[in-house]
Amino acid sequence: xxxxxIVSLLVLSMVLVxxxxxxxxxAEEVVEEAALTTLEEVQARGxxxxxxxxxxxxxxEVGDDxxxxxxxVDYCYAVAAAVLGDYSKxxxxxxxxxxxxxxxxxxxxxxxxxxxxxxxxxxxxLGNDFGPTTYFDxxxxxxRVSDGLSSSSTxxxxxxxxxxxxxxxxxxxxxxxxxxxxxxSIELVxxxxxxxxxxxxxxxxxxxVTTDGSGLVGRRAVxxxxxxxxxxxQSPISKEPLGPTxxxxxxxxxxxxxWTVYATVIADEYGVTKANIDxxxxxxxxxxxxxxxxxxxELQTKMGLSADAYYNVVKQVGNYDEIFSxxxxxxxxxxxxxxxxxxxxxxxxxxxxAR
Numbered sequence: 242x243x244x245x246x247i248v249s250l251l252v253l254s255m256v257l258v259x260x261x262x263x264x265x266x267x268a269e270e271v272v273e274e275a276a277l278t279t280l281e282e283v284q285a286r287g288x289x290x291x292x293x294x295x296x297x298x299x300x301x302e303v304g305d306d307x308x309x310x311x312x313x314v315d316y317c318y319a320v321a322a323a324v325l326g327d328y329s330k331x332x333x334x335x336x337x338x339x340x341x342x343x344x345x346x347x348x349x350x351x352x353x354x355x356x357x358x359x360x361x362x363x364x365x366x367l368g369n370d371f372g373p374t375t376y377f378d379x380x381x382x383x384x385r386v387s388d389g390l391s392s393s394s395t396x397x398x399x400x401x402x403x404x405x406x407x408x409x410x411x412x413x414x415x416x417x418x419x420x421x422x423x424x425x426s427i428e429l430v431x432x433x434x435x436x437x438x439x440x441x442x443x444x445x446x447x448x449x450v451t452t453d454g455s456g457l458v459g460r461r462a463v464x465x466x467x468x469x470x471x472x473x474x475q476s477p478i479s480k481e482p483l484g485p486t487x488x489x490x491x492x493x494x495x496x497x498x499x500w501t502v503y504a505t506v507i508a509d510e511y512g513v514t515k516a517n518i519d520x521x522x523x524x525x526x527x528x529x530x531x532x533x534x535x536x537x538x539e540l541q542t543k544m545g546l547s548a549d550a551y552y553n554v555v556k557q558v559g560n561y562d563e564i565f566s567x568x569x570x571x572x573x574x575x576x577x578x579x580x581x582x583x584x585x586x587x588x589x590x591x592x593x594x595a596r
Contacts, residue, residue: 279487279494280324280545283351288330291317292350295335295434298459299572300356300376309333312568313354316375316485316502319558320352323501323550328557337434339409342367345488352498353486356453358411363486370495372485373502375561377580377589379477380415381454383461386469388448394473400425405438405447407431412452415479453481455574462572496544504532504551506592508560510583515559518552532595540595561590 283289293313294301300313309317314333322328334350345353346368356378357363359371382399384390390398396419404420406412408431420427427449432438435452439460442450450457454477461470485498508514511529513521523530530536533555534548541550558564565576582588 278545279351279491280497283324287325288332289317289321289324289352290332290334290350291320292334292336292341292344292353292355293317294355295337296436297356297456298463299455299569299574300459301335303335310568312376312564313356315558315564315568316354317352319501319505319554319564320354320485320498322553322557323497323504323546326547326550326553328553337409338407339433342369342486345369345486351487351494354484355486356456356483357486358453359482359484359486360411368489369486370489370491372487372495372498373506373592374482374484374589375502376455376483378453378455378481378483380412380451380479380481381457381472381474381477382416382449382451383442383457383470383472384449386471390471390473392471392473392475394471395423396420396474396478397423397425398473399427399449401427402448403428403430403446404449404451405430405432405441406451407433407435407438410452411479411481416451419478453483455569455572458574459572493545497546500544500551500595501554503592503595504554505559505561505564506590507532507595508555509562509590510585510592513555513560514563515556518556528595538596 277285293309296302297311297313299311301309301311303309317331317333318328321331334344336344336355341353341355341357344350359374363369364371384394399420404416404427406416413429413431417429430441430447432441435456438447438450441447454472457472461472464470485502487494487498507528511526513529521529523533523535527536531538531540533552534541534550535552539548541548562576565581576582576588580589582590584591
C-alpha cells in the first residue's frame with residue numbers, strides 16, 4: 242500500500258475513534274492492514290491485480306470467453322505464479338494510457354504490465370519505478386500504399402498529413418517533436434484509446450496512424466487491409482523500452498517483479514523450458530538450482546516467496562523465448578537480428594546472475 246493510502250487510513254481510524262464510531266481495537270486493525278506490504282496484501286487477497294492494455298494485438302487480447310492472452314498478460318501470469326504458486330490467480334484491469342498511472346498510484350492494481358515506456362519523467366515525477374525491459378520497441382508510422390507511402394518513406398513524407406494517435410503517451414510527444422525537427426507540418430488528432438485511432442485511420446479520417454512498431458505490426462496482421470498498409474520509417478523514430486511498472490519505495494515488491502522477469506531470461510539462456518525443467522541436472526547447474534529452489538543457497542525465501550517461486554514461473558508460464566514466440570511470432574515479430582535477441586546473439590535481453 243502506498244504512503245498516501247496508509248496516512249489516509251490512519252487519519253480515518255483516529256477520527257472514527259474520536260467520534261465514538263469505532264473502538265481502539267478496530268482502529269488497531271485498520272493500522273495493521275495499512276502496514277501490510279504489497280506482497281502481504283497480494284498473498285492475503287489470494288490473487289494479483291494486474292493492469293493491462295485495453296487492447297494491443299500480441300500483448301493484451303481478450304477472447305470471446307473473457308480469457309486473457311498476450312505477451313504482457315503472460316508476465317502478469319508469471320508474477321502470480323511466483324507470488325501465489327498459481328499463474329491463474331490474476332484479476333486483470335484494462336486501462337487506457339490516461340488511466341494507467343493513476344490506477345497504479347491509487348493502489349487499484351499491484352503492478353502495471355501494459356506496453357508502457359520507461360522515461361525519465363515517468364520515473365521521477367509520477368511516483369513509479371520501472372522493472373526490467375521485457376520488450377525493446379520503437380515508434381513508427383503506418384500509412385497507405387495507395388497514398389504513395391512505403392516502408393522506405395521517411396518522417397519528412399508526412400508533411401501536410403493528418404496523424405492520429407492516443408493522448409497521454411510518449412507517442413504523442415515523439416511525433417510532434419519529430420515532425421518539427423524535419424520541418425513537416427502535421428495535423429495531430431488524439432484519442433483516448435489506440436483502437437479509436439485505428440478506427441479513424443480505417444475510416445479515412447487520418448492519413449497516418451502512429452504508435453510503437455509492435456503495435457502497428459499487430460494491427461496490420463489482423464486487418465484485411467494489410468496489403469495497403471505500409472509501416473515506416475525502417476529505423477524507429479524513438480526508443481520505447483517496455484516493461485513492468487510498480488510504485489516507488491517498495492523494494493521487496495520491486496525485487497520480486499524484477500526477478501520474475503530475470504528468471505524467464507535466465508531459463509532461456511540455459512535452454513530450460515516448461516517441457517524440460519523437471520529433467521534439469523541442478524547439481525551440474527548450480528545457478529539454476531539456486532534460482533529454482535532445488536539447491537542450497539536459494540534466495541527466494543529471503544524475498545518472502547517460496548523457494549520454488551521461480552520454478553513455478555517457468556513450469557507454468559515458460560521462459561522468455563517461449564513467451565515471446567507464442568505471442569509475437571504469429572504477427573511476424575521475431576527476436577533474431579533485433580534488440581530483443583539474447584545478449585549472446587547481438588540483442589539487449591540480458592539478466593544479472595542468480596547468486
